[in-house]
Amino acid sequence: MHDSAARFAAASLLLLGLLASPLHADEGTRRVQSFDLPVSPYLSEPAQAAVRGSVTHPDPTAKMDNAAVLAGLASLRKGADEWARGEIIGLRQRYPVDLFEETWNGVPVVRVQPRNAPRDPARQRLLIELHGGAFVFGRADTLGLLETIPLAAMTGATVVAVEYRKGPEHRFPSASEDVAAVYRAALERYSPAHIGVFGCSAGGVLTGESLAWFAKEGLPMPGAAGLFCAAGDARYGGDSRYVAAALNDALLPDTDGRLPIMEDLYYGDVDFRDPLVSPVFSDAVLAQFPPTLFITATRAAELSAASYTHSRLIDLGRESDLHVWDGLGHAFHLDARLPESQQAYRVMARFFARHLDMTAPTP
Numbered sequence: 588m589h590d591s592a593a594r595f596a597a598a599s600l601l602l603l604g605l606l607a608s609p610l611h612a613d614e615g616t617r618r619v620q621s622f623d624l625p626v627s628p629y630l631s632e633p634a635q636a637a638v639r640g641s642v643t644h645p646d647p648t649a650k651m652d653n654a655a656v657l658a659g660l661a662s663l664r665k666g667a668d669e670w671a672r673g674e675i676i677g678l679r680q681r682y683p684v685d686l687f688e689e690t691w692n693g694v695p696v697v698r699v700q701p702r703n704a705p706r707d708p709a710r711q712r713l714l715i716e717l718h719g720g721a722f723v724f725g726r727a728d729t730l731g732l733l734e735t736i737p738l739a740a741m742t743g744a745t746v747v748a749v750e751y752r753k754g755p756e757h758r759f760p761s762a763s764e765d766v767a768a769v770y771r772a773a774l775e776r777y778s779p780a781h782i783g784v785f786g787c788s789a790g791g792v793l794t795g796e797s798l799a800w801f802a803k804e805g806l807p808m809p810g811a812a813g814l815f816c817a818a819g820d821a822r823y824g825g826d827s828r829y830v831a832a833a834l835n836d837a838l839l840p841d842t843d844g845r846l847p848i849m850e851d852l853y854y855g856d857v858d859f860r861d862p863l864v865s866p867v868f869s870d871a872v873l874a875q876f877p878p879t880l881f882i883t884a885t886r887a888a889e890l891s892a893a894s895y896t897h898s899r900l901i902d903l904g905r906e907s908d909l910h911v912w913d914g915l916g917h918a919f920h921l922d923a924r925l926p927e928s929q930q931a932y933r934v935m936a937r938f939f940a941r942h943l944d945m946t947a948p949t950p
Contacts, residue, residue: 624834627885627914631926638914641835649837653847656723657755664724671729678732678923682740688728692772694765695750697727701739705946712744712943713777715769715809717797719788719816719918722762722853723754733921734787734815734932741936742945744783747773751793754853760863762793762853763800770797770806779807783939785880788918789850791817791889795896798876799866808877811942813935815882816918818892819867819899822848822859825891834886835916867896870903878906880938882931884915910934 626635648656648663656663683702688695705711716738718731725731731748739746749769752761766784773782786794791814798812832839854864862869866876879900881893893909900907912919912927920931939945 668729678736692768696747699735699739699746714746714783716748717786717790717793719790721849722789766797780810782809783811785813787815795819813880819896820892821865823892827890831888878942881909884912886916
């Protein structure tokens with residue numbers, strides 16, 4: 588081989604090696620090149636339209652730091668509530684339920700009573716719902732009703748949406764205390780085996796935190812739990828947190844995972860590995876979890892954390908179900924018009940029916 592050819596071959600091999608190696612190989616960090624991500628072909632036409640709409644009309648909070656969130660919080664709260672109230676009009680037309688504003692053990696709740704509830708008290712069941720909103724916005728009578736109304740009608744169970752305290756006016760563990768107060772009131776009326784607890788986003792995180800709080804307080808565990816678009820890690824670690832941020836043109840975390848999140852306005856200066864905040868980091872707490880259902884999607888920031896929490900429960904011998912929808916994002920099921928959302932609600936209804944000894948809902 589001529590010297591020039593040998594040098595060319597050596598240079599080519601070096602270049603190929605560099606291209607194949609991750610950037611900052613000593614740190615294990617890989618630089619991901621940009622690419623165009625099409626809408627998933629597995630989605631229904633309405634869901635594909637919704638995904639396209641999320642690209643052309645992105646979440647305005649995606650690149651807001653906490654100072655901006657705090658400055659605009661009143662507007663954010665108003666906007667979320669107004670949107671939810673508009674959605675609730677359609678839900679009330681579709682699902683036959685009655686709503687009652689009540690106070691359980693000093694905590695405001697909205698009781699959603701399905702008109703198809705069993706008449707026999709021995710067959711009646713209760714679901715406790717914890718709404719989303721990053722622990723700073725949303726209400727039981729707005730975001731909370733988006734999932735309580737469908738699930739009440741699809742299960743025949745009474746569902747109470749909890750108006751727990753939020754930040755920045757209140758700090759951790761105020762919300763956990765409120766859920767425990769409602770749960771104590773529920774235990775006066777129902778067997779724990781006939782109670783389910785669930786929530787979406789911050790409400791899903793709060794569901795895990797509440798189970799940890801019940802364990803700390805020596806309360807019996809409910810019959811089942813649902814961590815929807817959430818996980819047992821309050822900060823959503825893992826690959827999907829970065830991937831979802833890139834897909835949604837949101838703020839990217841540092842390589843060590845640090846990034847201020849809206850929830851910090853509620854948590855303040857807490858240890859996020861405290862099992863009362865992130866129960867996934869305590870096998871002793873997870874070993875007490877009831878059967879747990881995870882609902883998430885491939886474009887959702889919580890996917891990795893939900894998968895990890897599910898795997899920890901399974902490894903500890905607990906019963907856990909994980910359902911992942913392709914091509915959708917965080918809290919997709921709150922748009923009940925999507926066929927995929929209806930699939931998710933059927934999964935939820937069957938899960939609670941199975942574990943709370945309820946009559947299985949019709950498909």
